[in-house]
Amino acid sequence: MLDQLHDYRRIALEELAVVADAATLEAWYRAHLAPSGKATGWKRNIGKLPVAERKGFGQSVNEVTAELEKAFQLHKRRIDLLELEKRILAEATDVTLPARGVARGGHHPVTLALREVIGVFEQMGFVVYESPHVELDELNFELLNMPPDHPARDMQDTFYVDDDVVLRTHTSSGQVRAMRQLCPGPVRVILPGLCYRHENITPRSEIQFHQIEGLLVGPEVRLSDLKGVLLKFARALFGPNQAIRMRGSYFPFTEPSCEVDIRCTLCGGNGCRVCKQSGWLELLGAGLVHPVVLRNGGYDPTQVRGIAFGMGIERLVLLRHGIDDIRLIFQNDLRFLRQFA
Ligand SMILES: [Zn+2]
Structure with a gap:
């Protein structure tokens, strides 16, 4: 056993x-x-x-x-x-495996253009001044030398919030705000942002668009400063040999007023379909600040002068990338937007 x-x-x-x-x-x-x-x-x-x-x-x-x-x-x-x-x-995790790619977003072409334009003006000493999108009629029109019966109001189809309040039709609505805040000192600001107009949506017009406005006020300011600033701007954006030309025009809040063109970036001035054979492309509107507007901003027009200019950012994007339909900018079609990332 x-x-x-x-x-x-x-x-x-x-x-x-x-x-x-x-x-x-x-x-x-x-x-x-x-x-x-x-x-x-x-x-x-x-x-x-x-x-x-x-x-x-x-x-x-x-x-x-x-x-x-x-x-x-x-x-x-x-x-x-x-x-x-x-x-x-x-x-266990195999740390030697290759990582998965990270999906990165990109900036909207309007954001990219805004940043670039702001950067150019900041180099010239301008500072960004933000003003409200919903604005008093007074600041959007009246104080810019457009009283209620002024025919120039017909140039801008306006969204009214009520009788006295509008969605700003241009960034010029911030001009008097900036002047009143900085008076009696000098003014050197740019006012970027969305503007709104009661337009039909077509390849050439939208109900919303970005503008950037520049305003320079001081005792030594003169028309040649306007030309200098805008030429420097055009060369920073479109190359060192870029030329500009100024044509007489009319805006209620500047006197004299002008339209500023750049030499056509596609044909170099020889004439093509885009510039309608003229050799020039419209870039922006500008002028010396109207004495009435200076006075509304708190300045004495006999002591100081001002220059002002304003341009559409979407127009810049269309010009630079050869796009012929502004609606693409706001449709948020990723196939379109990814080309700028
Ligand atoms: Zn051309």
């Missing part, structure tokens, strides 16, 4: 030695050490022995059981480590 016990011990330990995973280990435990297992079974055999042998054999069974129990605990620790290692490997 004792020999059989030792054979059993050997076989059980051999079986345990080759167990390599938690499930098999669990099965081994149930087969041997659980209450219904073989090791426990040996204890039941003790009673079948002659009384004299019972004590000695019982001791041997206890020793074997204790040894198996100890071997099981040792092996279990080994298996636990193996299982942990397997899990770590399965969950």
Whole structure:
């Protein structure tokens, strides 16, 4: 009987030695050490022995059981480590894998153009002045030398919020605000932003568009400053050999007023479809600030003069990229916008 016990011990330990995973280990435990297992079974055999042998054999069974129990605990620790290692490997991140590309957005072409234009004027010492989009009729029209019955109001189809309040039709609405804030000091500001007009939406007109307005007021300011500033601006944007020309025009808030053209960027002045064979492209409107407007801003027109100019940003974008439909700018079609990213 004792020999059989030792054979059993050997076989059980051999079986345990080759167990390599938690499930098999669990099965081994149930087969041997659980209450219904073989090791426990040996204890039941003790009673079948002659009384004299019972004590000695019982001791041997206890020793074997204790040894198996100890071997099981040792092996279990080994298996636990193996299982942990397997899990770590399965969950691990391979840091040598190439990264997924990050989808990056881009700026809207109008934002890009605004930033570029603002940058050029900032180099000349202008600072950005923000004024409200919803504006008093007084600031949008009246103080700019356009009283209620003025025919020039018909040039701008206006969204009225009520009798006295409008959506600004041009960034010029900020001129008097800026002057009143900075008076009696000099003014050198640019006023960028959205403007609104009650227009039909066509390839050439939109109900919203961006303008950038420039205003320079001081005792030494004269018309030649206007030409200098605008020539520098045109050359910064369209190249060092760019030429401009000034043509007489009419705006209620400047006197004299002019339209400023740049030499056609496509044909270099020889005449093409875009410049309608004239060799020139319309860029902006400008002039000396009207004395009435200066007075409304708090200045004495006999002591100071001012220059003002205003241009459409969308028009710049269309010109520079050869786009012939302004509606594309506001449709937010990603196929269009991605070309500028
Ligand atoms: Zn041309």
